Amino acid sequence: MLRQAQKGEISVPDEKIKELKERAKELRKTAVTMIYEAQSGHPGGSLSAADIVAALYFSEMHVDPKDPKWPDRDRFVLSKGHVCPIQYAALGKLGFFPEEDLHTLRQEGSKLQGHPSMNKCPGIDISTGSLGQGLSCAVGMALAGKRDHKDYMVYAVVGDGEADEGQIWEAVMAAYRYHLDNLVVIIDNNGLQIDGTTDEIMPQLDLTKKFDAFGYDTYEIDGHNMEQIMETFDKIHAAKDGRPKFINAHTVKGKGVSYMENQLAWHGMAPNDEQYQQAMRELEEDI
Numbered sequence: 001m002l003r004q005a006q007k008g009e010i011s012v013p014d015e016k017i018k019e020l021k022e023r024a025k026e027l028r029k030t031a032v033t034m035i036y037e038a039q040s041g042h043p044g045g046s047l048s049a050a051d052i053v054a055a056l057y058f059s060e061m062h063v064d065p066k067d068p069k070w071p072d073r074d075r076f077v078l079s080k081g082h083v084c085p086i087q088y089a090a091l092g093k094l095g096f097f098p099e100e101d102l103h104t105l106r107q108e109g110s111k112l113q114g115h116p117s118m119n120k121c122p123g124i125d126i127s128t129g130s131l132g133q134g135l136s137c138a139v140g141m142a143l144a145g146k147r148d149h150k151d152y153m154v155y156a157v158v159g160d161g162e163a164d165e166g167q168i169w170e171a172v173m174a175a176y177r178y179h180l181d182n183l184v185v186i187i188d189n190n191g192l193q194i195d196g197t198t199d200e201i202m203p204q205l206d207l208t209k210k211f212d213a214f215g216y217d218t219y220e221i222d223g224h225n226m227e228q229i230m231e232t233f234d235k236i237h238a239a240k241d242g243r244p245k246f247i248n249a250h251t252v253k254g255k256g257v258s259y260m261e262n263q264l265a266w267h268g269m270a271p272n273d274e275q276y277q278q279a280m281r282e283l284e285e286d287i
Contacts, residue, residue: 012230016059020226023093024054028256029283030089030102036276038105040114044266045083048190048223048251049157055229056155057090065095068122074152075125075141079134080159080188081115082268088112088121096123132165134158135185139171142183142244155184161193164202169214175244176215184236184245185211188223190253194267211246223249256286 028050035041057063061074078087085105092102097111104110111120115129125141128134138156145152162168175183187207191198198204212218217239221228229249236245253267254260257279271279 012227012234017226017230020051020054020058020230023058024051024226025256025283025286026093027054027086027089029280030093031085032257032271032276032279032283034085034088034102034105034112035270036279037103038107039270040106041085041270042082042268043085043257043271044192044253044260044263044268045080045159045188045190046086047255047257047260048253049080049083049086049188050255051224051226051229051251052157052186052188052249053086053090055226055233057094059230060153060233061155062152063094063123065091065123068096072150072152075138075154077126077134077138077141077154077156078116078128079138079156080131080162081128081134083159084112084114084116087116087124091121091123094123097121131159131162132167135168135171136174138183138185139175139178139180142175142180143178145182146178146180151182153182153184154180155186157186157188159193160187160189160191160198160204160207161201163187163204163207164193172211172214172216179242180244181240181242184247185216186247186249188251189248190251192253192262192264192267196264208246208248211248215243216246217241217243218246218248220248221250223251224255256283258282 031046035043063073064070092099105112106114116124118124118127126137135156138154142154208218208220219232252261260266
């Protein structure tokens with residue numbers, strides 16, 4: 001069932017929207033800095049997911065930095081694990097680990113590895129990186145929550161290119177079979193993957209119609225419009241109808257940095273000194 005995000009249906013305070021936009025800007029700047037300092041990482045997809053990540057960590061999810069394993073916490077699965085700098089930025093800003101650790105991305109012995117590790121980094125609910133597998137883990141978490149009579153939500157961010165993987169669709173079917181209305185699947189639909197556009201590599205066609213056919217409540221939004229993001233989450237919280245939820249978030253790879261936007265090369269490349277300075281200027285202005 002498609003539920004389009006309509007402005008004005010649910011009111012989100014302007015001050016809250018402004019705060020979350022600032023958070024997203026801060027996360028973008030931090031992620032780019034981490035990748036620049038490491039001279040390694042994936043900026044494009046980190047920047048496209050920033051607004052969703054900011055809304056989740058700084059508004060929607062119930063988590064406790066002082067107790068990362070709190071049994072009643074909401075769960076977050078970054079199925080497209082290579083964009084972990086944006087998640088690390090959120091965890092560091094929230095206090096899951098000292099902020100100075102954000103300067104250790106991909107260093108030997110660092111808790112901030114190139115893909116998130118639940119055994120190294122506080123706040124990581126599942127290790128990811130092998131594309132296609134994270135959503136299955138999210139389904140398992142949501143099913144466990146139902147069987148344990150818990151009220152927590154499970155949010156899974158999946159790449160559009162990652163949806164090429166057959167295991168994604170097995171997980172999608174299982175979530176409907178087990179009535180997991182505590183699961184929210186968010187596809188970061190930026191239209192690019194490592195080898196080209198998603199249309200060139202493996203056409204996705206209409207992902208919203210696909211998830212609707214699989215029995216999900218579906219929402220189609222601008223993944224950089226904080227008002228739409230927040231209104232959609234509010235609708236999801238009100239829709240305890242036994243159906244898992246899907247958000248088709250249309251985004252821009254490299255969002256906020258002009259020379260990265262919609263550029264395939266920035267899937268996995270670090271900026272040089274001049275590019276980094278330009279990125280910081282542009283991100284500071286983009287609000």
